[in-house]
Amino acid sequence: MFQSESEFVGWLQRFWRVRTPRLSLGIGDDAAMIRVTGGHELILTTDLSIEGVHFRRGLHPPRSVGHRALARGLSDIAAMGGTPRFVLVSLALSEKTPFEWVRSFYAGVRSLARLMRVTIIGGDTALVAGGSFTDIVVAGEAPAGRALRRTGTRPGDQVFVSGRLGLSALGLRLLKSRSATALSRSAAVRKHLYPIPRIELGKLLMSNGLASSLIDLSDGLSSDLARLCSTNAVGAALWAAKIPRPMKSRLTELTAPQPLDLALNGGEDYELLFTARPATLNRIPKQFRGLPLHHIGEITRSKGLSIVMPDGITHPLEIGGYDHFRK
């Protein structure tokens, strides 16, 4: 491992090789300095990723830990319809961490950063006695006054989600069951370890003006929809048959919950949930660059969430997603 913090920072400077015209000052000074595009607002988000809470050494390879930590922050920018630009990575390392873990962690951050065209510009480092953790700051931007918020929806608005929900939770269960190495090639495991935030979809929704509100699905459909509804003092009714879920297969049979439960309560899919006025319904595309958009329900005046089952009977929807305070 490194003998001093300067040695670590020197290694990081070489590792990132920062070159970008809009970055005025990068790693190695007291702070990072950037230029924001004229007429734009800055979007800032910070996300903790903690060993034992957000990742486990035995389950998550270091490359995935880095990838997922950055994906969480990028997804927050996607949830505003913003364009992510700059990233600060703070890493508190357990004293016994081998260098190879550190290198792979940063490689995971770097490969997603390159894919999403964001630049690492700074951070902080520390050695700790307990488990490792990281805090990732993402700075993005959106044209002034145009970013999409959680607020803005009203009764009658229609609810949409991107992608297939519950895959990440299924992937985590498969990883825990360790049933076969073949599983590690499954789409669900890939989705859990290397989720791709929906930046381009968020930007489309920001620019086409079709979404009345937008949130990303990090804790699970039921939790995040409840959060959106509570912010807007409305409720929502979902149509069970329309909710995209993991396909029934040998893989889903290995895991206890039904596919619908995974889709409703599984977290960390980092898909987007948005609402749209009924009048704009026919302008919402069925898919965007190969990513399906599903029309799964509507916003209601009566508060609380409900779900219409395939047999036509409506049930209250229990909130079953992840909450750090309710483990």
Place this chain on the structure above:
Amino acid sequence: MFQSESEFVGWLQRFWRVRTPRLSLGIGDDAAMIRVTGGHELILTTDLSIEGVHFRRGLHPPRSVGHRALARGLSDIAAMGGTPRFVLVSLALSEKTPFEWVRSFYAGVRSLARLMRVTIIGGDTALVAGGSFTDIVVAGEAPAGRALRRTGTRPGDQVFVSGRLGLSALGLRLLKSRSATALSRSAAVRKHLYPIPRIELGKLLMSNGLASSLIDLSDGLSSDLARLCSTNAVGAALWAAKIPRPMKSRLTELTAPQPLDLALNGGEDYELLFTARPATLNRIPKQFRGLPLHHIGEITRSKGLSIVMPDGITHPLEIGGYDHFRK
């Protein structure tokens, strides 16, 4: 403690009561959104404060933990000559933390934030099994191209520091010795628990163009000066007699190191160290708003640090400040 993350975030929203015209969107959405003043650059910094590394439950009251965590970030902005504007506070709480600790922690952040006129706009929260920690992001700004960096000094430049060095390290020693409650009223203990970042001095140096480079003293004079010199591929000679240090007193006698050692190697003073061209020497004020500015040495062509003792003999200066990787 809180029953859910939403309950915690709701409490935080009431606690901060954010109202500021330049904040487009604050706590409770996916990310925070701000406007940067036209013609300015954004300065971003992120700092970890970890139980057992940066603070100890037994020594640091929660109000001080919050204050110091924010002070670290603000001092990084001061070290660029920037004006801090917005703050994101992430807190990972040990499961057994009482609510009173949490309230006092945030009260410490809030009172320094008010004093420094910065607005808390977001953050993250988590519950952890081990010790608590926080990550604080500060966003500041400076007129484009004007912020002061660590780079820019050259041989012949003169070295200045603000304030009195070593007080924070002395304060920590006094706290550890628990020798008397009267000590808790000492200036050294106050400086350790509630340091005030030198924002106004940084802004003065940025605007008057007198500093050729600027860094804040967080790890200790010897470490931080070594860092500045290494960045600029120069060395420095300090004059021992000129270095401001804790006064000899009953308090300093309680602690093992000599006042000069405390001044050279004690960290967390959050004073500023700057260099200036010899030609501008007579334009550097002796003090700024009651804060003394000390002329303590000069930048040399030969690399490495040296110190001229009062007897006129020059010694190499050992680097003895704090390094997270060298405990």
